[in-house]
Amino acid sequence: MNIVVLVKQVPDTYSERKLSDSDHTLDRDATDAVLDEINERAVEAALQLKEANGGEVTVVTIGPDRATDAIRKALSMGADKAVHLSDEAIHGSCAVQTAKALAKVISTAVGAPGEGFDLVLAGNEASDGRAGAVPAMVADVLGLPALTHAREITVSGSSVSVKRETDDGVTHLTAELPAVVSVGEKINEPRYPSFKGIMAAKKKPVTTLSLADAGIDASEVGIANALTSVTSSQPKPPKSAGEKIEDEGDAGAKIAAFLVSQKLI
Amino acid sequence: MAEVLVLVDHVEGEIKKVSYELLTAARALGEPAAVVVGPAGTAGKLSDGLKAHGAAKIYVAETDSTDFLSPEVSVLESLIGSVNPAAVLIGVSADGKEIAGRVAVRTNSALLGDVVGVSGGDAVGVTHSVFGGAYIAEAKANTEHPVITVRPGSVEIEPVDGAGVEESVQVGAASGRSAAVTSREPITGGDRPELTEASVVVSGGRGVGSADDFALVEGLADSLGAAVGASRAAVDSGYYPHQFQVGQTGKTVSPQLYIALGISGAIQHRAGMQTSKTIIAVNKDAEAPIFEIADFGVVGDLFKVAPQLKDEIAKRKS
Structure with missing residues (x-):
C-alpha cells in the first residue's frame, strides 16, 4: 500500500517561542526548528505499515526552505521520497487554506485517492498551532474518512481500523481505504535513523513545488487572503515570583495560612 | 439579531459545563441557538438546562447514525446555509476541534481555534492565549459565520432565561465517506473533577x-x-x-x-x-x-x- 505522511517543521517546545512584531506570525528565525515529535511517530507508523504490506512512503510538507531538515529526517528514518511545497506566498496561511493546499499538493504530486495512495498519515496535532484538526480537514477536502488520534492502526484487506484515544475515552473506528489517519503520542516509539539511513536519504528524491506547480492560485493562500487575521499580539508580562520560604517544619501550615488569606480554602 | 449556533457537548444525556459557557459567550455576538445532535431523547434531557442558560432556540437533530462526527458536521453545515449565523461556537475537545475544522473547510468559514474570549462588532473578534499563555493575541474573522472553538473554563457562566423554542433538523446524508464507530469505551474518571474543568x-x-x-x-x-x-x-x-x-x-x-x-x-x-x-x-x-x-x-x-x-x-x- 502507498502511504502519504504529512509532516511539519515546528519550533522546539523546549526553546522559547516568539511571535514576530510585524505580522504576528510565528518568528521562525528566533526559535530552534525541529521535525514535530508527533510527525516522527506518523513516519514510524507509515514505515511499519510499509514493512508489513509493501508499497511506498511519500513525505509531504508545506513550509519554508528550512523544512528541508524535517524532510531529511523523515527520509533518513526510511521514507522513500518527499514532496515539498515551498513558496513565499504561503506565509501566514490559515488552517482552512493550509488544509486545502495540502489536499491539492497530495492530489497533484502523489495522485488521486486510491490511485496515487491508499492512506494519508499525519500527527494528530502540531505543537505550535493547536487548531488540531488539519488532518480531518484534509480528509474532508479529499472526501475521505478521517480516523484520528490513533493509538493502534490495523489494516486488513481494503479496510483500516483505529483505536482512537483521547481525553474523553477510547473509540474504535473503521473505514474502507483510502482514508486519512492521524496518530497520537502513544502510537509507537519512532526509530532513530541509522548511519546507512542518513547516507541513503541524501540520494532520495525530493520534489520541490511552487504554488503554480501544485495548481494552487496565489489568491487561495497567504496572509493577505487568509480567512482569519491576527490583529495584535503581545507577550504577556511574565508572572512574577511571590513569596518563597525554606521549610522549617511548618511549611504545610504556612501554605494553608496563605490559602486562607487568599480565600482559596 | 443574528443567531449564534452553539454545539451542545454532552455525554450520554449529561451536559458538559462548557456548553453553558458557550451560551454565555454567544450573547456577545447575537442570539444563542443551541444545537443538540444525538440519539432520540437527548434533547429532552438537556432542554431545561439550555433554556436556563439563555438558549433562544434549540435545534434538535436526532440520529442513530454510527458515522463518526459526520452527523454533527452535516447538521452545522446545513444550519449555516439556512440561518446564516453570526458565528458557530464549539467547545475545545478532540471531537470539538475536528467538527469545527471540518465545518469551516466545507463552508469556507474562518476557523478561530482555542480562543479564550469572543467579541462582537464589525467583525467577530477573538482572544487567543498562545504558546501556553506567554502571548496574548487578538484575531478576527474575515468571513461570515466564523467557526470558533472556545477553551473550557475561559468564560464565566451567567445563567439567564431563554425561550428555548425547539425546532427539529434533519441529519443529511454524509457528503464523502465517513469512518464508522464500532464501539466506545468512555473514560471513567472516578470522583475527581475533570482536569480542564477543575477549579x-x-x-x-x-x-x-x-x-x-x-x-x-x-x-x-x-x-x-x-x-x-x-x-x-x-x-x-x-x-x-x-x-x-x-x-x-x-x-x-x-x-x-x-x-x-x-x-x-x-x-x-x-x-x-x-x-x-x-x-x-x-x-x-x-x-x-x-x-x-x-x-x-x-x-x-x-x-x-x-x-x-x-x-x-x-x-x-x-
Whole structure:
C-alpha cells in the first residue's frame, strides 16, 4: 500500500517561542526548528505499515526552505521520497487554506485517492498551532474518512481500523481505504535513523513545488487572503515570583495560612 | 439579531459545563441557538438546562447514525446555509476541534481555534492565549459565520432565561465517506473533577519519585476537591497515566489554584499551567524555575510538606 505522511517543521517546545512584531506570525528565525515529535511517530507508523504490506512512503510538507531538515529526517528514518511545497506566498496561511493546499499538493504530486495512495498519515496535532484538526480537514477536502488520534492502526484487506484515544475515552473506528489517519503520542516509539539511513536519504528524491506547480492560485493562500487575521499580539508580562520560604517544619501550615488569606480554602 | 449556533457537548444525556459557557459567550455576538445532535431523547434531557442558560432556540437533530462526527458536521453545515449565523461556537475537545475544522473547510468559514474570549462588532473578534499563555493575541474573522472553538473554563457562566423554542433538523446524508464507530469505551474518571474543568489542580512531577507515591498527590487533591495532574517527566517515568499530563504536549489548565509538587517547571510544563490564578510550588531545589512563577513557594521536602498541608486543610474543614 502507498502511504502519504504529512509532516511539519515546528519550533522546539523546549526553546522559547516568539511571535514576530510585524505580522504576528510565528518568528521562525528566533526559535530552534525541529521535525514535530508527533510527525516522527506518523513516519514510524507509515514505515511499519510499509514493512508489513509493501508499497511506498511519500513525505509531504508545506513550509519554508528550512523544512528541508524535517524532510531529511523523515527520509533518513526510511521514507522513500518527499514532496515539498515551498513558496513565499504561503506565509501566514490559515488552517482552512493550509488544509486545502495540502489536499491539492497530495492530489497533484502523489495522485488521486486510491490511485496515487491508499492512506494519508499525519500527527494528530502540531505543537505550535493547536487548531488540531488539519488532518480531518484534509480528509474532508479529499472526501475521505478521517480516523484520528490513533493509538493502534490495523489494516486488513481494503479496510483500516483505529483505536482512537483521547481525553474523553477510547473509540474504535473503521473505514474502507483510502482514508486519512492521524496518530497520537502513544502510537509507537519512532526509530532513530541509522548511519546507512542518513547516507541513503541524501540520494532520495525530493520534489520541490511552487504554488503554480501544485495548481494552487496565489489568491487561495497567504496572509493577505487568509480567512482569519491576527490583529495584535503581545507577550504577556511574565508572572512574577511571590513569596518563597525554606521549610522549617511548618511549611504545610504556612501554605494553608496563605490559602486562607487568599480565600482559596 | 443574528443567531449564534452553539454545539451542545454532552455525554450520554449529561451536559458538559462548557456548553453553558458557550451560551454565555454567544450573547456577545447575537442570539444563542443551541444545537443538540444525538440519539432520540437527548434533547429532552438537556432542554431545561439550555433554556436556563439563555438558549433562544434549540435545534434538535436526532440520529442513530454510527458515522463518526459526520452527523454533527452535516447538521452545522446545513444550519449555516439556512440561518446564516453570526458565528458557530464549539467547545475545545478532540471531537470539538475536528467538527469545527471540518465545518469551516466545507463552508469556507474562518476557523478561530482555542480562543479564550469572543467579541462582537464589525467583525467577530477573538482572544487567543498562545504558546501556553506567554502571548496574548487578538484575531478576527474575515468571513461570515466564523467557526470558533472556545477553551473550557475561559468564560464565566451567567445563567439567564431563554425561550428555548425547539425546532427539529434533519441529519443529511454524509457528503464523502465517513469512518464508522464500532464501539466506545468512555473514560471513567472516578470522583475527581475533570482536569480542564477543575477549579483546583494538584500536580506531581519527577520529585514524587514513584507511581505508589502519587497517592500523596491524590490525597492532597482529594482534601481540596481537586483534579490530579502530572508533569511530562512524571508521565514518562510511568508514575501517572498520560491523560493527566499538564503541559505543552498535554493539557492546558487554568484553575483558580494550582499546586505543583516536585515539579521543576520546565517551559514544557509551564506552558500548560502558567495562566493559573494562584500557583503554589513545593520543590527541594531552590533554583527550580517553577519558583519564578509561584505566588507561594516552599523549598523543602514534598513528603513532609504535603501531608502537613493536607492535615491543616482537614483541620480547617472540621
